[in-house]
Every structure is written in C-alpha cells, then in structure tokens.
Amino acid sequence: MTLLNLLASRSSRMKASEIRELLKLLDQPDIISFAGGIPDPSLFPAAAIGDAYQAVLGGAEAGAALQYQVSEGFLPLRKWLAAYMGSLGVACDEANIFITSGSQQALDYLGKLFLSPGDTALVTWPTYLGALQAFNAYEPRYDRLNTAGGNMTPEAYRAAAAANGGKVKFAYLVPDFANPTGNTLDARQREAVLDLAGELDIAVIEDAAYRALRYDGEAVPPILAFDCARSGGIDNARTLYCGSFSKILSPGMRVGWVCAARHVVEKLVLMKQASDLHSPSINQMVMHRVAETIFDRQVEKLIGAYRRRRDALLSALEASMPQGITWSRPDGGMFVWLTLPQGADATELLARSVKEARVAFVPGNAFFADGTGRNTLRMSFTLADDRTVGEGVPRLARLLRG
Numbered sequence: 001m002t003l004l005n006l007l008a009s010r011s012s013r014m015k016a017s018e019i020r021e022l023l024k025l026l027d028q029p030d031i032i033s034f035a036g037g038i039p040d041p042s043l044f045p046a047a048a049i050g051d052a053y054q055a056v057l058g059g060a061e062a063g064a065a066l067q068y069q070v071s072e073g074f075l076p077l078r079k080w081l082a083a084y085m086g087s088l089g090v091a092c093d094e095a096n097i098f099i100t101s102g103s104q105q106a107l108d109y110l111g112k113l114f115l116s117p118g119d120t121a122l123v124t125w126p127t128y129l130g131a132l133q134a135f136n137a138y139e140p141r142y143d144r145l146n147t148a149g150g151n152m153t154p155e156a157y158r159a160a161a162a163a164n165g166g167k168v169k170f171a172y173l174v175p176d177f178a179n180p181t182g183n184t185l186d187a188r189q190r191e192a193v194l195d196l197a198g199e200l201d202i203a204v205i206e207d208a209a210y211r212a213l214r215y216d217g218e219a220v221p222p223i224l225a226f227d228c229a230r231s232g233g234i235d236n237a238r239t240l241y242c243g244s245f246s247k248i249l250s251p252g253m254r255v256g257w258v259c260a261a262r263h264v265v266e267k268l269v270l271m272k273q274a275s276d277l278h279s280p281s282i283n284q285m286v287m288h289r290v291a292e293t294i295f296d297r298q299v300e301k302l303i304g305a306y307r308r309r310r311d312a313l314l315s316a317l318e319a320s321m322p323q324g325i326t327w328s329r330p331d332g333g334m335f336v337w338l339t340l341p342q343g344a345d346a347t348e349l350l351a352r353s354v355k356e357a358r359v360a361f362v363p364g365n366a367f368f369a370d371g372t373g374r375n376t377l378r379m380s381f382t383l384a385d386d387r388t389v390g391e392g393v394p395r396l397a398r399l400l401r402g
C-alpha cells in the first residue's frame with residue numbers, strides 16, 4: 001500500500017529541490033565549488049567550544065545541562081542576547097527573547113503562527129530558499145516585496161490577497177548581506193519597509209542571519225530598532241527579529257533566537273512546547289559561555305578571513321568575466337550574485353559547468369518565489385581559498401565565453 005494518497009495538502013509543496021539533488025553530486029574532490037553557503041569549518045572556535053562543554057559537564061551545571069528545561073530557553077543566554085540586542089539599538093529584556101534550534105526553526109514557527117492556507121507573504125525576488133521552504137508548509141501565496149521601491153499600493157496588495165481568499169500577513173526579508181544577493185538595505189529602505197508594513201498593518205520578519213559579518217562600511221541599525229523608535233518600544237513593534245549563532249560560532253549546535261514583542265514570544269513558547277519542548281539545554285549553556293568570552297574576537301577573526309576571500313573573488317570576476325555579466329559587490333556576508341544576459345539559463349549552465357569545467361555554483365532560479373531568475377546564479381566565497389578562486393573563476397569565465 002502507498003501512504004502517499006493520505007498526505008495532508010500542506011505536504012504537496014514539500015519537494016526536494018532539484019538543485020539540492022544536483023549539488024549532492026558535487027562532493028567529488030576535483031570539483032571546484034562555490035555552491036555551499038556554509039561557514040569555513042577551519043575557522044570554528046573548536047577549542048573554546050570543547051573547553052566550554054567540559055566545564056559545563058564537569059561542574060555544578062552538569063545536571064541542568066542534561067535535564068529538560070523551560071521552552072523559552074536558558075535564562076542567562078536570553079539575558080546575554082537582550083544585552084546584545086540593546087547594543088544594536090533595540091532596548092529589550094529577556095521576556096523579548098526566545099531561543100530556537102537555529103533561526104530556520106524561527107522561520108517555521110513564524111510561518112505556522114501567521115499563515116493560514118491562502119494567506120499572502122511578501123518576499124523579495126529573490127529570497128532565501130530556506131524561508132520559502134519553511135513557509136510553503138503553511139500554503140501561502142507570495143507577492144513581491146521590492147526593497148528598492150516601486151511596490152504595489154497597499155490597496156493592490158490587499159486586493160490580490162483577498163482574491164486568493166486570504167490576507168497579507170507579513171513581509172519577510174534579509175536586510176543585511178542577503179542570501180542570495182549579498183545586498184544590504186540602507187536606513188531609508190528599512191524605514192520604507194516599515195512604512196509599507198504600517199500601511200498594510202502586517203508583521204515584518206527580519207532575518208538577520210549574516211548581520212555581524214560586515215567587512216566594509218558602517219552598520220545600519222536593525223529594522224527592529226527603527227520600529228521600536230517609531231512604535232514606542234519593543235512590545236509595540238511589528239518586527240520579529242530572527243538571529244543566529246550559526247554563521248559566527250557554530251551551525252551544528254543549532255542555536256538561534258527571536259527578539260520580538262512579548263505577546264509574540266509567549267505564543268512562540270507555546271508552539272515550542274508542542275514541537276520539541278525546548279532547544280538542547282547543553283548547547284544553549286555552552287553557547288552562552290562561548291558567546292560571553294569570545295563572540296567579538298570570533299567576529300573579528302571571521303571578518304578578516306572572509307573579507308580577503310570576498311576581495312579575491314571580486315578581483316577574479318573583474319579580471320576574467322566576459323562583457324554582459326554583472327555581479328553584486330557585497331559589504332559582508334557570504335555571497336556574490338551574478339546576472340547573466342537575458343535568455344541565459346544558469347541551471348543548464350551548472351550541468352555543463354560541472355561536466356566540462358568542473359566548477360559548481362547555485363543557479364538563482366530556486367530563490368525566486370515566482371519561478372523566474374533563470375539567468376542568475378549565486379557564488380559563495382567562504383570556502384574559496386586562493387586555488388579555488390584562481391582556477392575556478394577563469395574556468396567558469398571560459399565556459400561563459402563559449
């Protein structure tokens with residue numbers, strides 16, 4: 001018997017991405033890959049994390065570390081995060097902090113909390129693929145959030161949502177060094193997102209996964225900080241800030257957080273109780289110790305290493321890419337976004353590139369909720385050492401010259 005005809009309608013949009021399948025084939029050692037959007041494991045603070053696990057398990061905290069705990073998360077970590085958010089211009093306390101198993105879980109929970117089937121989520125074209133995957137389970141429709149301006153009128157957004165039998169519920173965006181484009185919103189654009197959200201009376205999900213990884217220029221305050229200033233404080237804010245330790249300390253430990261109005265945190269806590277009770281106690285306790293001692297130093301170390309790699313990738317693209325191809329010049333994060341001439345197909349190019357040039361990247365199409373963007377692709381520079389860049393970029397450029 002097959003159980004597949006018993007599945008809930010929400011599962012119909014849960015599909016293995018063809019790109020993820022293709023990228024699985026890329027583990028062969030002679031492939032030069034710019035595909036994986038992951039931190040460089042050689043830069044993980046393994047010794048500090050190892051020492052912290054030993055200290056937690058070898059001392060008085062061992063029982064608590066191995067025990068169940070409250071769904072909100074480990075209190076000292078929540079206090080540390082409230083102070084960290086304060087340093088970014090968001091005055092809050094631990095009641096505004098909710099610990100998740102990575103920020104991916106926050107996206108799932110927020111989708112579950114806000115989206116009824118047929119509701120509309122506003123996302124940028126392109127957006128983070130993992131957010132689309134998280135939201136898809138709640139059967140939304142997507143409309144375009146254009147952070148450069150030129151959005152539809154609030155009435156037009158509302159009418160389109162109503163025609164689909166739902167309401168516009170939130171705008172989701174990655175305002176710092178976005179995955180996949182590398183782009184960052186300036187203060188005016190952040191205010192404009194809040195203006196639109198205010199007119200529509202919707203939530204804003206601010207995905208800040210890359211925020212600390214700035215290599216040039218001045219940091220722009222989080223959207224949540226602008227929101228607190230205009231709404232009179234975090235408990236009146238419409239912005240839900242999703243943070244993560246993954247890109248700085250370790251993605252494997254799965255520790256992220258949401259900073260939001262306490263009435264939203266209270267709902268998320270109930271959701272977590274029903275889902276996995278709480279994030280792993282021991283990982284939260286270790287993350288707290290490690291963050292307290294080395295967070296800033298680790299950020300500096302990553303900035304030094306990744307800035308060099310970004311610069312090397314940008315120089316190599318400049319030196320070898322043919323006319324007609326453009327790319328983003330990110331001030332931080334992990335990604336450079338290339339636009340090929342109209343009519344080009346980056347998925348086809350990947351298949352040829354793997355075969356003929358032995359170079360991999362991620363085709364951009366999967367990041368577009370409307371299925372466009374076939375002439376775009378994403379390159380990650382976090383694992384791009386000199387050999388990767390020095391050989392990989394000219395090989396890809398030769399293929400593109402044809």
Ligand SMILES: Cc1ncc(COP(=O)(O)O)c(C=O)c1O
Nearest residue numbers: 102103104128179209244246256
């Ligand atoms: C924009 C963005 N948000 C969220 C995540 C999820 O990160 P984590 O669940 O490890 O915090 C990622 C991971 O790549 C990402 O790129």
